[in-house]
Amino acid sequence: MFRYLVRRILWAILLFIIITFVTFVIFFMGPNDPARAQCGGDQAQRACLKLVTEHYGLDKPLYVQYWRFFDRLVFHQNLGHSYANGEEINQTIAKAAPVTASLVFGGAVIWMMIALSLGVYSALRPRSLLDRTAMVFVLIGISAHPVWIGLIFEYVFGVKLGWTPIANYANFFGAPAGSGLPGGPWQWFYHMILPWFTFALLFAALYVRMVRANVMETLNEDFVRTARAKGAPERTILVSHVLRNALLPVVTMLGMDIGVALGGAVFTETVYQLPGLGRTLIIGVSANDFATVQGVVVFATVAILLFNLIVDVLYAWIDPRIRLA
Amino acid sequence: MALLEVKDLRTSFHTEDGIVGAVDGVSFSVEKGQTLGIVGESGSGKSVTCLTIMGLNAKRNTTSSGEAVWKGKNLLTMKPRELREIRGNDISMIFQDPMTSLNPVHSIGRQLIEAVQLHRDVSNRVARARSLELLKAVGIPRAEQRIDDYPHQFSGGMRQRVMIAMALINDPDLLIADEPTTALDVTTQAQILTLMKRLQEEFGSAIIIITHDLGVVAETADDVLVMYGARVVEQASADDLFNRPQHPYTWGLMGSLPRLDIDVERLTQIPGQPPSLLRPPRGCRFHPRCSYVMEVCKTTVPELLPTQREPEHLQACHLDEETKDREAAKLLESMMAGTG
Numbered sequence: 001m002f003r004y005l006v007r008r009i010l011w012a013i014l015l016f017i018i019i020t021f022v023t024f025v026i027f028f029m030g031p032n033d034p035a036r037a038q039c040g041g042d043q044a045q046r047a048c049l050k051l052v053t054e055h056y057g058l059d060k061p062l063y064v065q066y067w068r069f070f071d072r073l074v075f076h077q078n079l080g081h082s083y084a085n086g087e088e089i090n091q092t093i094a095k096a097a098p099v100t101a102s103l104v105f106g107g108a109v110i111w112m113m114i115a116l117s118l119g120v121y122s123a124l125r126p127r128s129l130l131d132r133t134a135m136v137f138v139l140i141g142i143s144a145h146p147v148w149i150g151l152i153f154e155y156v157f158g159v160k161l162g163w164t165p166i167a168n169y170a171n172f173f174g175a176p177a178g179s180g181l182p183g184g185p186w187q188w189f190y191h192m193i194l195p196w197f198t199f200a201l202l203f204a205a206l207y208v209r210m211v212r213a214n215v216m217e218t219l220n221e222d223f224v225r226t227a228r229a230k231g232a233p234e235r236t237i238l239v240s241h242v243l244r245n246a247l248l249p250v251v252t253m254l255g256m257d258i259g260v261a262l263g264g265a266v267f268t269e270t271v272y273q274l275p276g277l278g279r280t281l282i283i284g285v286s287a288n289d290f291a292t293v294q295g296v297v298v299f300a301t302v303a304i305l306l307f308n309l310i311v312d313v314l315y316a317w318i319d320p321r322i323r324l325a
Numbered sequence: 326m327a328l329l330e331v332k333d334l335r336t337s338f339h340t341e342d343g344i345v346g347a348v349d350g351v352s353f354s355v356e357k358g359q360t361l362g363i364v365g366e367s368g369s370g371k372s373v374t375c376l377t378i379m380g381l382n383a384k385r386n387t388t389s390s391g392e393a394v395w396k397g398k399n400l401l402t403m404k405p406r407e408l409r410e411i412r413g414n415d416i417s418m419i420f421q422d423p424m425t426s427l428n429p430v431h432s433i434g435r436q437l438i439e440a441v442q443l444h445r446d447v448s449n450r451v452a453r454a455r456s457l458e459l460l461k462a463v464g465i466p467r468a469e470q471r472i473d474d475y476p477h478q479f480s481g482g483m484r485q486r487v488m489i490a491m492a493l494i495n496d497p498d499l500l501i502a503d504e505p506t507t508a509l510d511v512t513t514q515a516q517i518l519t520l521m522k523r524l525q526e527e528f529g530s531a532i533i534i535i536t537h538d539l540g541v542v543a544e545t546a547d548d549v550l551v552m553y554g555a556r557v558v559e560q561a562s563a564d565d566l567f568n569r570p571q572h573p574y575t576w577g578l579m580g581s582l583p584r585l586d587i588d589v590e591r592l593t594q595i596p597g598q599p600p601s602l603l604r605p606p607r608g609c610r611f612h613p614r615c616s617y618v619m620e621v622c623k624t625t626v627p628e629l630l631p632t633q634r635e636p637e638h639l640q641a642c643h644l645d646e647e648t649k650d651r652e653a654a655k656l657l658e659s660m661m662a663g664t665g
Contacts, residue, residue: 222425228381229420230440230491231413240439244430320475321429 001316001323008312012305019301020073024066027290069294079295084287089295092280097299099169100276102188103195103268104261108254111200111207115250118204119211120238126216134208141205150198150271157194164194167273199268203257210253214246221245248319255311256304263300327354328531329378329416329499334391336370336377345602347373349555350391355499360525360532362546362563364539364578368599370555371535375501377401379418380408414444417492421504423484427476433460433487434472440491459490462527463520482513489520493528500525501533506541518544539578543567551575554600554610557629561638568657571632571640571649573615576656609643617644617652 035058039048053059057068072078079089122131158166168181170191175183182191218224219242227241264278273279277296284292316323336348348370355361363371376382378393378400393400395416400408412418420426428436437456438449445452453472460468463486476484485505492500502521506514522545525532534545542549542563549566551559551574559572570576577595597614600606606613612622627641634646642649 222420222422223428225381226418226420226426226488226491227428229379229412229418231409231411231443232439233409236443240431241428245428319430320432321477324475324478 004316004323005313008309012309016301016305017070020070020298021066023294023297023301024069025062027294028062028065033288073298079298080291082284082289082292084284084289084292089292092292093277093295093299096275096277096280096296097262098172099274100262100264100269100278102169102172102192103199103265103274103276104258106192106196107199107203107261107265108258110196111204112254114200114204115207115211119208120215120243122208123212123215123219124238131212134212138205138209141201141208144201146198146202146267147271149201150194150268153194153198154271165191166194169272169274169276195268195272195274198271199261199265207250207253210250211246214249215242218242218246244318248315251314251318252311255307255314259304259307260300262303262307264296328357328395329355330392330394331374331378332392332394334374334377334389334393336373336382336387336389339386339388340603343603346555346605347602348377348389351550351552351555351557352391353550353557353560355531355533357498358525358529358531359547360534360545362542362549363533363535363552364537364542364549365552366537366599368602369552370602371552372503374552375418375503375533375535379412379416379501380405381418410444413440413492413497414495415497416499416501417495417497419485419488419492419500419502419505422508423481423488424508426488427484429476432473432475433479437472437487437491437494440494444495455494456490459494460487462493462524463487463490465490482509482516485509485513485517486520489517489524493524493530496528497530499531499533501535503535504537505534507536507538514541521545539582551578554605555602556610557639557641558611559638559640560629561635561640565635565638569632569634569638569650570653570656571638571646572611572642573617573644573652574611576652577614579660580656582660609641617648619643 035049035052035056036044039045039052057065060068069080072080077090079093081088082092118130118134118137122128122134125131154166157163168191170182170184170187172185172188173183175181224237224241227237232241262277264276264281266278266282268274269276269278270282277299281293281296283289284296331354332352334348334351335346338345338347351370351374353361363374365371373382377389380400380403382389389401391401395411398407400411403411427433431439434453434456437459438452441447441452441455442449447455457468457472460472465471465483465486471479476487479487485508489505500521505521506517509517518541521532521534524530532545534541536542546563549559549561549563550557551566551572553574559566559570559575561569561571566575567579570579574595580593581595583592595614600610600613608624609615609622609627612618615622621643625643627643629639629641632638632640632646640649
């Protein structure tokens with residue numbers, strides 16, 4: 001178990017280096033000029049360009065620049081400053097990440113609740129009315145774009161019914177003093193309901209299908225027949241013998257999806273104007289702000305690697321074949 | 326009174342292509358402490374017969390009729406709850422593939438303890454002690470340590486021992502073993518069969534052993550049921566069946582046994598394919614493959630009737646008894662040649 005964990009962590013570190021390097025190279029080779037962006041675009045002064053180029057070492061070769069970036073990141077945990085407005089990127093991410101995390105974790109809870117209940121029920125009663133309804137739901141969930149769903153939800157629940165706000169984020173721990181913005185747990189929850197469901201719908205649909213297929217497959221396993229032959233009631237069979245086996249692949253997918261989504265749920269954040277990482281990313285890209293984009297990418301990479309690690313540990317805990325291999 | 330009395334059991338599966346009659350009017354009985362062997366090739370309905378008795382067929386698209394009387398009650402019409410109390414307690418079952426029959430995510434100890442606690446209201450400690458006792462009885466070395474191991478840490482033969490331990494843990498009156506040795510290598514097969522025989526003497530359970538291997542039947546069974554195309558074609562005591570087989574299909578099975586004493590290019594085989602149960606042949610289901618086929622075989626289903634010599638020996642073939650005795654004697658003679 002220990003060796004398994006060490007191996008996984010070493011893998012994560014190697015992947016981190018590779019991914020940051022590749023994104024660095026892509027941005028480096030891309031047709032953008034950070035110095036010009038920092039100095040005000042087309043009206044940039046020659047002196048300013050020179051100053052910025054020297055300050056950031058933009059005229060240095062790729063490996064030197066990458067090393068400067070890597071050194072700053074690893075040894076000082078510093079993502080640098082925005083090329084667009086000079087803000088500290090650590091600050092930008094620290095502000096945006098909780099918004100995205102609220103959206104993703106809340107959404108994950110919702111999509112898992114939908115996926116488990118619908119998936120298991122439709123697996124137990126294939127071709128029943130419920131199963132068919134669930135499959136229609138899956139089709140809609142997979143086909144409908146989150147922006148479209150977001151707009152529909154906003155119109156129906158926000159505008160027509162007036163049940164929920166239609167945009168913006170409310171801080172869980174209270175709004176900054178004097179900002180006049182809503183804050184606190186209840187406001188947070190109230191503002192997140194629509195984004196959660198919008199974000200969760202696609203995943204819920206994918207997961208309903210996955211849970212249903214896995215449960216149906218596991219129900220046909222020989223050990224389920226053994227459990228029946230032992231005289232176990234169906235409920236025990238489902239909980240103790242079927243679900244644990246059927247949910248193994250679901251755990252893997254969940255970890256990966258949460259990791260990826262933490263890099264920014266771009267569409268949902270845009271529709272509801274949530275100041276999360278996805279929005280930060282979009283603003284960064286459109287402003288040629290390579291430093292900010294790189295910051296979000298680094299954060300997303302760490303999130304994905306971390307969640308993969310968590311999945312690996314969870315997997316080993318659930319499945320003895322991996323733990324003891 | 327027989328322990329289990331099966332009368333005119335019929336099971337059919339409704340598939341998209343039509344109705345498959347997997348078991349078609351099978352009757353037999355099992356006496357206390359006796360061993361019944363059910364022989365037949367794949368798809369002859371032997372497994373489905375037992376799964377039907379245990380109520381383990383998928384409920385969807387399956388219909389069963391007939392009776393399986395267990396201690397005066399029909400298992401087929403029992404409420405699920407009553408049936409659950411019998412399964413694993415009075416009647417237990419071992420399956421063909423020990424590699425997939427145990428749950429990979431639970432330790433074998435936990436699976437054995439579950440089997441005990443499903444039927445007895447006992448503490449974990451008592452159930453664990455009972456599990457250990459059984460693991461030792463089936464010959465798992467270092468049972469105290471191995472009880473907490475997971476199925477993937479056992480070999481196929483050891484897993485089958487665990488399955489047997491689990492089946493016997495509640496001291497059942499009847500053990501149904503569905504091809505218990507098919508997935509194992511030959512040495513392990515012999516060990517498992519010896520183990521089952523020894524445990525039968527110890528526990529006094531009756532056994533139904535399902536197999537396609539006449540060798541296994543010869544080794545273990547008191548009575549034998551030969552099935553072909555969802556029906557019983559011959560039924561007799563093991564002695565009688567091996568000394569005086571009365572059905573051409575049984576001859577075919579016996580003739581195709583491999584021999585160590587004669588060097589042959591190919592093993593003898595029964596020509597043709599097993600019948601489709603979706604559209605079974607008219608008349609005797611074996612007639613397309615039978616080398617003794619007569620006109621009557623193609624139109625009339627032969628009844629399962631006692632032989633004149635031995636009323637307990639039932640067979641379903643239109644051939645006259647004289648011919649059958651003569652052919653059986655010829656077959657036995659050829660099988661004995663070289664060994665005597």
